[in-house]
Amino acid sequence: MRTDDLLVLLRGVLLDAHATPVVLTPATSEPSITIDVDASDAAEAAQLLRDALPAGLTLPAVVCLTSGEDRVTVTARHLPGAVPVPDPRDGAAGSAASRAGVVAGRVALVTGGAQGFGEGIVRALHASGAWVFIADLNLDGATALAKELGERATAVGCNVADEDSVAHLAATIVATCGGIDLVVSNAGIARAGSVLEQDLAAFALSTDVNYTAFFLVTKHLGRVLRLQNVAAPDWATDIIQINSKSGLVGSNRNGAYAGSKFGGIGLVQSFALELVESRIKVNAICPGNFFDGPLWSDPVNGLFVQYLRSGKVPGATEVEEVRAFYESKVPMGRGALGADVMRALYYIVEQAYETGQAVPVTGGQVMLSS
Known part of the structure; x- marks a missing residue:
């Protein structure tokens, strides 16, 4: 499989294991884990990754994935502030983030x-x-x-x-x-x-x-x-x-x-x-x-200008009149x-x-x- 597909699967395996957001960023340091993935489909590759990762793996960890001659090394880590995601089936009010x-x-x-x-x-x-x-x-x-x-x-x-x-x-x-x-x-x-x-x-x-x-x-x-x-x-x-x-x-x-x-x-x-x-x-x-954004307020192609030119607001002769008309709605x-x-x-x-x-x-x- 392609290494970019393996990266996605590795992130998925870590998400499944930690129930907390994970990022995989390119690494140059020596890996602590090297996994060779020889699989015919995504499901098989995911299972190989699960089996190869140590139980209770803590992050950050440097992982190297190989497939044939392809090789990619990444650091798997949680961003600061990342928190476990509550089980959506937990109906308690306190379970909502x-x-x-x-x-x-x-x-x-x-x-x-x-x-x-x-x-x-x-x-x-x-x-x-x-x-x-x-x-x-x-x-x-x-x-x-x-x-x-x-x-x-x-x-x-x-x-x-x-x-x-x-x-x-x-x-x-x-x-x-x-x-x-x-x-x-x-x-x-x-x-x-x-x-x-x-x-x-x-x-x-x-x-x-x-x-x-x-x-x-x-x-x-x-x-x-x-x-x-x-x-x-x-x-x-x-x-x-x-x-x-x-x-x-x-x-x-x-x-x-x-x-x-x-x-x-x-x-x-x-x-x-x-x-x-x-x-x-x-x-x-x-x-x-969004009247204050460029879509509306750009002085050349903004909608206030376009609507003034197209006569969409009857009687309006200035951009300010077009804006006031739309705010009133x-x-x-x-x-x-x-x-x-x-x-x-x-x-x-x-x-x-x-x-x-x-x-x-x-x-x-x-x-x-x-």
């Missing part, structure tokens, strides 16, 4: 993580003790953010609409940490315009980034999560799409965006049904408008904030008995209906 604590020590990915909502999610996950991969087409921005955050932050350049780029992202995560626990598919784009006038290229771009990219991210990172589950069948993992309130209700003169987000909810529900057998939960968060009187999204994200990770859901975080602007 604190919201932020549910990601401590876990390995997470945030696509579109260099700015806006994505940057807020990266910062919050990192502050909560996770190792965060910041994937973005803007590699300079992702690198600067990773440098600012320091240890446990890794920047990866990625075009989420390109399959080779997403496959490289998945391979980088495995080579760096051995596997992953939380995938946040956040990268998105909005190109407003009338259905009677919008050109096909703008429509297709929204579809590629908001819809097709979620398929690609789930395909390649889901394979890692599924393989990890072979060795850790009781370890639950999460794929979370950052969707939009426009995935729940239509959006006037913004059909490309709304259509791609509606489609994303369909993918969430379908992927949830398929991946549940590998204990992969798939859910969506549908935030209201929110019962709670403000746009969504990063903290609002994070509370929903922590809830989804903590919730052991939900998958295929779209959680609105809209200040009451969009409410669930039967």
Whole structure:
């Protein structure tokens, strides 16, 4: 088997044994354990790893895996603050972890993580003790953010609409940490315009980034999560799409965006049904408008500017009037904030008995209906 697959299986075996998040990082020191894995499938390889690891192995430990002529050496360790995960079948109220604590020590990915909502999610996950991969087409921005955050932050350049780029992202995560626990598919784009006038290229771009990219991210990172589950069948993992309130209700003169987000909810529900057998939960968060982020406030291509140009707000002649119009539509009187999204994200990770859901975080602007 390939050594990157063996890394995922090794992490799964350790997760299964410790019930505590583990990272596998490249090591140059001499290994304390060397395991030669000659197996025909993942299940056999996982069992060989279980049998070869000493009972009661304490971490950190330096482990060398060999398969044929291939060889990889890693340090297996818990990140500071990592805590054992409670048994989800324990119904006692005290068994629930604190919201932020549910990601401590876990390995997470945030696509579109260099700015806006994505940057807020990266910062919050990192502050909560996770190792965060910041994937973005803007590699300079992702690198600067990773440098600012320091240890446990890794920047990866990625075009989420390109399959080779997403496959490289998945391979980088495995080579760096051995596997992953939380995938946040956040990268998105909005190109407003009338259905009677919008050109096909703008429509297709929204579809590629908001819809097709979620398929690609789930395909390649889901394979890692599924393989990890072979060795850790009781370890639950999460794929979370950052969707939009426009995935729940239509959006006037913004059909490309709304259509791609509606489609994303369909993918969430379908992927949830398929991946549940590998204990992969798939859910969506549908935030209201993040007025202070670049999607809305960018002075050149932000939605406030686009909506002013397209005449979406009758009578508006200035950007400030467009903003005031949209703020007035929110019962709670403000746009969504990063903290609002994070509370929903922590809830989804903590919730052991939900998958295929779209959680609105809209200040009451969009409410669930039967």
